[in-house]
Amino acid sequence: MESNTTTASTPPSQSSIPAGDGLIHVRVLPPSKLTLHRLNYKYPLKLISPAPSQWAKSLTVFVLSYGGGLVSGDEVNLRVVVERGGRLCLQTQGSTKIFKQKTPSSPPTIQRMTVRIQPGASFLLLPDPVQPFAESNYVQHQIFELEDTVNDTSSIVVLDWVTEGRAARDEHWSLKRFESRNEFFGVKNIDAVDGGSAGGESVRGRLLLRDAMILDGEMLCGDETLRERQDSQTIFATAVIRGKPFTRLIGYIKTRYANEPRIGQKRWDTDDDSRRHNRIEVEARDNGVLWAASSVRGFLLVKVSGVEMEGVKRFVKGLLSEVDEDGVQREGGCIAEEFGTGMFRCLE
Amino acid sequence: MEQNTTPKNAEESLEALKSQIASLQSQLAAAKAQLQIPIPSLSSYTPPKSNIFNADLHPFIRTPLTCIYNIKLTQKKGNLAPSPPLHLWLLLADSALPIGSFAFSSGLESYISHRSLRPAISPKPTPKTELTRFLRLSLLSISTTTVPFITAAFKSPSSVLTLDDTFDATTTCEVARRASISQGRALCSVWDKSFASSLLKIEPNNTEIPTHCKPDHFGPSWGYITRLSGLPDTSEALEQVVFVFLFNHVKALLSAAVRLSLIGPYVAQQILASEEVGRLVREAVERGRGIGVEEAGQSVPTVDLWQGRHERLYTRIFNS
Incomplete structure (x- = not known):
C-alpha cells in the first residue's frame, strides 16, 4: 500500500498476512507493459518499488528491513512470481545486518524466499552482502523454480554473499551459526492439458542445483576456530547464472577463468612461457581475490573469496558487467541488455 | 588409533575382546548350523565361510575397526550386534x-x-x-x-x-x-x-x-x-x-x-x-x-x- 508503484496492484488486505511475509508478482500486460500485479509485505519486511520509467526494461524492487537489520526471531518469507516476459531485479540498500541471538534458546533469524520464473522471464538478485554480527544465528533459504529448463528461457542471475561481520568492532567470523542455501528446481505440470498458463497447476520438480554453505562458529576443528578456518578471507560470494539471455555472459566468465594466471612453482607474473597477464587479472590477484567457476548441470556457478570487501566488489562487478582487459565495462553487457542500466548499485 | 594407554584400560579391553570373541564364535557356529536354511532377513548376517573371525588372527587387524566399539559391545552382552564383517572391510x-x-x-x-x-x-x-x-x-x-x-x-x-x-x-x-x-x-x-x-x-x-x-x-x-x-x-x-x-x-x-x-x-x-x-x-x-x-x-x-x-x-x- 505504501509502495509508490504506478501499476494497478490488487493487494489483499495487509493485515491478513503474517509478520515478515511478502509477495511480489510481476505481470506483463499487453502489449508489453511491465506491472507489479501484486506487491505486499508486513513488518519486519519492507518492499519498495520505484516507479519505473517508461522505457525501463525491468522492474526493480528493494527488499528492506526496518532499522537496516534483522534481530533474532525475525522471520522473513518472501514469495516472488515473474510471469512470462517479465523482468525483475531485487536489490537491497546496504548490507543485511544480522544482530546477535538474544539468548542461546532464542530462535534464529530466518529469511526465506521462493521465486517462480516462468518461461521467457528473467530474474536478477543483486543484494548487498549479508553481514552476520558476533553471536548471530542466521538461516537463509532461497528457492528458485525455473519453469522452462528445456529451452532455458527462465533466466536468472543470483548473487549471494556474506562478510565477516563488523570488522571495526573486531568481529571476524564471530558469528554463532550461518547457513545459506540456494536451491534451483525444475517445475513439472500436474495438469498437462493447460500447458503452463499463469495458474498454479505446476509444482516443484527435480532439484537441479543446490549450493549450501554452513558456517558453524561453535565448532572447533582441531583447535582451529571458524575465523582461523577461513584463512583470512573476509568475504565469500557465490553467483549462479542460467538462461538464454546470459549465454554471452557465461561464455565471457568461462573464458576469463580459463585465462586465469597459472599457479605454480614459478612466479606467475614473470612466467615467460605463459601469456602476458592483463590489468584486471593482476589487480584481482593483488587484491587477494580468489575465484573459481564451474559449469554444473546447466548452470554456471562462480565462487569468489577475498581478503577485503572492496576488491571482491570490484571483481564481481567486473565479471557481471563483462569488463574488457583494461577494466572498462562492455557496452551492452548481457545484464544491462536484459534489465537496463543501474543494476549494479550493490557493487558500487 | 592407540590401543590403550593405561593397564586398567588394557585389561578392560582385553576382557571385552575375549567376550566378543566368545560370542562371535558362538555366532559363527550358529550361522554354520543354519547354512542350509535360507536366511530370511538382513539381520542374520552370515559371516564369510573362511575363519577370518578366528581369535588367532593378528590382533592388529581388528584394532582399528573394533576398538571404538568395545565399550558398546560389552554393554550389550548377550544381545550382541552382528559381528564386524572384517572380510568386507x-x-x-x-x-x-x-x-x-x-x-x-x-x-x-x-x-x-x-x-x-x-x-x-x-x-x-x-x-x-x-x-x-x-x-x-x-x-x-x-x-x-x-x-x-x-x-x-x-x-x-x-x-x-x-x-x-x-x-x-x-x-x-x-x-x-x-x-x-x-x-x-x-x-x-x-x-x-x-x-x-x-x-x-x-x-x-x-x-x-x-x-x-x-x-x-x-x-x-x-x-x-x-x-x-x-x-x-x-x-x-x-x-x-x-x-x-x-x-x-x-x-x-x-x-x-x-x-x-x-x-x-x-x-x-x-x-x-x-x-x-x-x-x-x-x-x-x-x-x-x-x-x-x-x-x-x-x-x-x-x-x-x-x-x-x-x-x-x-x-x-x-x-x-
Missing part, C-alpha cells in the same frame, strides 16, 4: 582396490600450491603442519557434504538413485564432481565384476533393496554397496561404513602427500596411526551421520575454492 580398505583413489588429492595439491597466496603465519608452518591442517579441514568438509549421503544411501538403499542425483546437484565444484564420479563408478564396477558374486547378500527379488542400481558418486555408492553386502541397518554397522570411508580418505590424502614430497612414508604412517587422526575421523563420523541430506552443505568454503582452482595449477600430478 579388508577388501574395501585395501589400497589395491582398483578405484583409482591414488589419482586424487582432494584439493591438497592445490592447497599447497596456493601457499604463497595464503596469509603468512608465524612460526612458518612446516610441510607436516600444513598437511595436518588440510587433513582436518578436509575431514570437516567431507563430513558435512558427503557423509550425510553415505548414511542415507546405506539406510535407504532403495532410493539410492534419487540420492545420487541430489548429491550430483549439491556437489557444485567441478573438480570434486569429477573425482567423486570417477571413484564412484569404479567402485560400482569393482562390486559388479569382482565382489557381487561372493559378497552380495541380498536376494535378487528383494523388493526393499534393489541390487542392480549403479549410482555415479563415490559417497552414495559406498553406502549402497556396503548395504548390499549384507550389513544390517544398525547404528554400529553404519559407524563402520562411514569410518572406513573416511579412513580411506585420510589414507589417500597421506599417500598424495608422500608423492607431493610433503612428508616421507614413515611420517605418513605415523600420522595415520596417531591418536589425533583416530579422533578426527571418529568426530567426523559422529558429525556427519547426524546431518540429513537436506541439511548437508559446505562447512569449509575455502576447500571448494582450493579444489576448484586445481585446474589452474601450472603443473599438477593429481586429478583433484
Whole structure:
C-alpha cells in the first residue's frame, strides 16, 4: 500500500498476512507493459518499488528491513512470481545486518524466499552482502523454480554473499551459526492439458542445483576456530547464472577463468612461457581475490573469496558487467541488455 | 588409533575382546548350523565361510575397526550386534582396490600450491603442519557434504538413485564432481565384476533393496554397496561404513602427500596411526551421520575454492 508503484496492484488486505511475509508478482500486460500485479509485505519486511520509467526494461524492487537489520526471531518469507516476459531485479540498500541471538534458546533469524520464473522471464538478485554480527544465528533459504529448463528461457542471475561481520568492532567470523542455501528446481505440470498458463497447476520438480554453505562458529576443528578456518578471507560470494539471455555472459566468465594466471612453482607474473597477464587479472590477484567457476548441470556457478570487501566488489562487478582487459565495462553487457542500466548499485 | 594407554584400560579391553570373541564364535557356529536354511532377513548376517573371525588372527587387524566399539559391545552382552564383517572391510580398505583413489588429492595439491597466496603465519608452518591442517579441514568438509549421503544411501538403499542425483546437484565444484564420479563408478564396477558374486547378500527379488542400481558418486555408492553386502541397518554397522570411508580418505590424502614430497612414508604412517587422526575421523563420523541430506552443505568454503582452482595449477600430478 505504501509502495509508490504506478501499476494497478490488487493487494489483499495487509493485515491478513503474517509478520515478515511478502509477495511480489510481476505481470506483463499487453502489449508489453511491465506491472507489479501484486506487491505486499508486513513488518519486519519492507518492499519498495520505484516507479519505473517508461522505457525501463525491468522492474526493480528493494527488499528492506526496518532499522537496516534483522534481530533474532525475525522471520522473513518472501514469495516472488515473474510471469512470462517479465523482468525483475531485487536489490537491497546496504548490507543485511544480522544482530546477535538474544539468548542461546532464542530462535534464529530466518529469511526465506521462493521465486517462480516462468518461461521467457528473467530474474536478477543483486543484494548487498549479508553481514552476520558476533553471536548471530542466521538461516537463509532461497528457492528458485525455473519453469522452462528445456529451452532455458527462465533466466536468472543470483548473487549471494556474506562478510565477516563488523570488522571495526573486531568481529571476524564471530558469528554463532550461518547457513545459506540456494536451491534451483525444475517445475513439472500436474495438469498437462493447460500447458503452463499463469495458474498454479505446476509444482516443484527435480532439484537441479543446490549450493549450501554452513558456517558453524561453535565448532572447533582441531583447535582451529571458524575465523582461523577461513584463512583470512573476509568475504565469500557465490553467483549462479542460467538462461538464454546470459549465454554471452557465461561464455565471457568461462573464458576469463580459463585465462586465469597459472599457479605454480614459478612466479606467475614473470612466467615467460605463459601469456602476458592483463590489468584486471593482476589487480584481482593483488587484491587477494580468489575465484573459481564451474559449469554444473546447466548452470554456471562462480565462487569468489577475498581478503577485503572492496576488491571482491570490484571483481564481481567486473565479471557481471563483462569488463574488457583494461577494466572498462562492455557496452551492452548481457545484464544491462536484459534489465537496463543501474543494476549494479550493490557493487558500487 | 592407540590401543590403550593405561593397564586398567588394557585389561578392560582385553576382557571385552575375549567376550566378543566368545560370542562371535558362538555366532559363527550358529550361522554354520543354519547354512542350509535360507536366511530370511538382513539381520542374520552370515559371516564369510573362511575363519577370518578366528581369535588367532593378528590382533592388529581388528584394532582399528573394533576398538571404538568395545565399550558398546560389552554393554550389550548377550544381545550382541552382528559381528564386524572384517572380510568386507579388508577388501574395501585395501589400497589395491582398483578405484583409482591414488589419482586424487582432494584439493591438497592445490592447497599447497596456493601457499604463497595464503596469509603468512608465524612460526612458518612446516610441510607436516600444513598437511595436518588440510587433513582436518578436509575431514570437516567431507563430513558435512558427503557423509550425510553415505548414511542415507546405506539406510535407504532403495532410493539410492534419487540420492545420487541430489548429491550430483549439491556437489557444485567441478573438480570434486569429477573425482567423486570417477571413484564412484569404479567402485560400482569393482562390486559388479569382482565382489557381487561372493559378497552380495541380498536376494535378487528383494523388493526393499534393489541390487542392480549403479549410482555415479563415490559417497552414495559406498553406502549402497556396503548395504548390499549384507550389513544390517544398525547404528554400529553404519559407524563402520562411514569410518572406513573416511579412513580411506585420510589414507589417500597421506599417500598424495608422500608423492607431493610433503612428508616421507614413515611420517605418513605415523600420522595415520596417531591418536589425533583416530579422533578426527571418529568426530567426523559422529558429525556427519547426524546431518540429513537436506541439511548437508559446505562447512569449509575455502576447500571448494582450493579444489576448484586445481585446474589452474601450472603443473599438477593429481586429478583433484
